[in-house]
Amino acid sequence: MEYNFKAIEEKWRKFWADNQTYKVTNDPSKPKFYVLDMFPYPSGAGLHVGHPLGYIASDVYSRYKKLQGFNVLHPMGYDSFGLPAEQYAIQTGQHPEKTTKENIARYREQLDKIGFSFDWSREVRTSSPEYYKWTQWIFNQLFDSWYNNNTDKAEAIADLVAIFEKEGNANVNAVTDQETIFSAEEWKAFDDHQKEDVLQNYRLTYLADSWVNWCPALGTVLANDEVINGLSERGGHPVEQKLMRQWSMRIKAYAERLLTGLDGLEWTESIKDIQRNWIGKSKGASVKFALKDAAEQIEVFTTRPDTIFGVNFLVLAPEHPLVDDITTPEYKDAVAEYKRLASLKSERDRQSDVKNITGQITGAKAIHPFTGAEIDIWIADYVLASYGTGAVMAVPCGDQRDWDFANHFGLEIINIFQDKDVSEAAYTEKDAIIANSDFLSGLEAKAAIEKAIEAIEAKGIGKGKTNYRLRDAVFSRQRYWGEPFPVYFVNGIPKTIATEHLPIVLPEVEKYLPTEDGQPPLGNAAVWAWDTVNNKVVSNDLIDEKTVFPLELNTMPGWAGSSWYFLRYTDPTNAEAFASKEAVDYWKNVDLYLGGAEHATGHLLYARFWTKFLFDRGFVPFEEPFQKMINQGMILGRSSFVYRNADGKYVSKGKLQGGEQPIHVDISMVENDKLDIEAFKAWRSEYANAAFILEDDGTYICGHEVEKMSKSKYNVQTPDELVEKFGADTLRCYEMFLGPIEQAKPWDTKGINGVSNFLRKLWRLFNMDENGNAQLSTEAPSKESLKTLHKTIKKINDDIERYSFNTCVSTFMICVNELSDQKCNNKEILEQLTILISPYAPHIAEELWVKLGNEAGTVTFAKLPAFNEEYLIEDAIAYPVSFNGKMRFKIELAATLTPKEVEEAVLNAPESEKYLEGKAPKKVIVVPGKIVNIVL
């Protein structure tokens, strides 16, 4: 009987669904293993072959873990809040929820065809109120927390208030924007507004007027990582800077822990580096410079306090708040003009215009704290308002940008380095001896930095300081399709809504656009006020500012829901908590996480931040959400082209003369670069009468190029077509066979026949009669076949543990080829092989499993065949590798040989006579699987 993948796959798909084969329960008697894929945003385009790549790998791995006896959590869900559904709603008026549901249904249909072992009873959707109830709850926890630097963790804001009431804030060591000190008496005298203003400076989520990336075209604020080269990540619209009142997350509080936590993670160095770079830690000192004619001081941050004697001017960012105050009358106009020009420049221009040095002197003078010299204060746009203090002390001899600036404006370059030439460029290495620097002279940088900081602190003009590039994350979006904030305003004071009244469900609106007076879309909602007596959302008409108050109009950004979804899978329907303590304690964090590397500074950073926060507050027992991560490479499309020449004829690739125009053609009409000419003619009316210049054999060969998959390039390969044509098991094996999982690669179906043949060959091993009954031998398996099997078991075990999914497929092919050559139809061997192969090809495995006389649907939970090296021992052939005082032999697959056995193998090795010179070895040193040293 032929291998009928269609019937087999349909049968098992139904069986698994009907029997809930993959439902997982929290079973404390088994060790847990948590395998997670980054959940997808359900876009309207559906899945293409790139999406399942990671899902297949994670599915293969989870199935192996199941075979190894682990209780495996392998869930799937949808990150279902997002822009495209909202944009579609704006255009069509269709509710984003409807679009989202339709898209999810389509995704599910596609996913179901591939035979994943997801436990769909645990599905989560970030846009469902049952889910975002707990997103809102986490927001409330952040609102009610502050970061205590003394204990180095987040603590309850109530504890902070208690401290204020007892002793004010003088002794509080917190991550805060609070600058003024108050006593307990002063705190008690504050009114509600003043108190909240203070608390806002401590809360881990807070309202602030902040410079934000405002995208007029999208009508929203974007996070830094959603802006690429001054354009929005989505849509590529221009982004400008705007001052807005926004919710922010005090992620800065976690900068150091986010940095050190990376060390324990099994992530690629490149992702870790990207996060390290993003956090951007630099050690140095802050130094205050007094002004000659004003009381204010200018604070700068420097990583090189040792070069302070090289300072001969200061530079402020044009946006620095003191600029206008300190500028002398004669420079007022020039400074105003420079500021105007700087503000006109977009962030992008400022970045691309690195070479062009500009600046303006302000006329103000600062006093050098150690030499007492008067130094000029400039403004220049190479100094960024958003980093450090927005001001730098310029050391032209030690910093290339300062050198360039000084050189351009003809300023003095003081050399404070012994025997270093700074006439052509700054000397930026830290290995020079400091000179001309009073008490620092003669020291090396490291010692000088310490001594300089001591002196600065002794003088009371600054202190040693660590600076982070990481900025607090803006958390508001002026959009409809996102989580509403559980916040209402009493006379402008934000109040959160208690857990028992959550979720605050998105209100209905007529239009999904911002309101006419520029409010976010929720400003269109008629029923969007909070009744504090009845604790429910009521009509805006009832707002009286006594018991009924307006609700927050912003919604949360896309990363809110995805920052904690991995926790929800452990207990997805819990209405009393984000997940029960038992569930979280049992499943803990994700053991293996699969997804794209593009989330390095977004999702992966925020999820770590929230997890650390929940850890601090005692809600989860771990600090890092994703222990091991694999970043699957992007699958690129392989576009096909036809070429039209000046005469309007379509020229085959081998007949090109040059100058022909390439035109994308749908890849479904092209097979191995050969164009289906009839299909092409039928594709569009304009091609119906197309004339061709063909190859000599009468075929049309298309050109090709590797590009991102996109509808407009006609190069999208959906998994559905391939499942239809070759079956899900073939698709699964082929996607794994394609190459290393982490590598980006163009999609190409050229090799899929080979994988398809392999599964057919596997089927044929079972020697089925016309009724589909396997004709198998129950005699003792041959030595040969046992060897083949155990070689395979060993290789698969090793390869799976190092996530080498592609080599496993090759190993299976070799195994099947060998068994086929051996004409092996031994039941025992084939049963073990079936188990081994089931993670890759679950449908055919279940079918064969039943044919072997086992219960339906149980291969998933079978016991992984144990490797027995005994079957390989006869393979332990030693051969001499070299001779150098000691003789070395390579012993193949000799993992557990005793020295005696090795000795025997060595004596029997080809050519051993030549090396041993008739002597038996004195001593044999065995390192399993390695070269063996023989002492003669």
Place this chain on the structure above:
RNA sequence: GCGGAUGUGGUGAAAUUGGUAGACACGCUAGACUUAGGAUCUAGUACCGUGAGGUGUGCGGGUUCGAGUCCCUCCAUCCGCACCA
């Protein structure tokens, strides 16, 4: 510029700790069988050479009995960051 990664046949790629480079598969060539198919089977297929043999893992060096693997210089490609004081 800085940081990270990669570089192996016509193609996708193997080679886990330094130990027979190119497994496995695609493609191609020749053949067998045939109910003509995108089936199955056999042989061949890194390069040069008729051959013996020689050369080969981006280039050039080094360490080693032995290097695709380790070290140094350079080149190319990809990704990330980019006035970060």
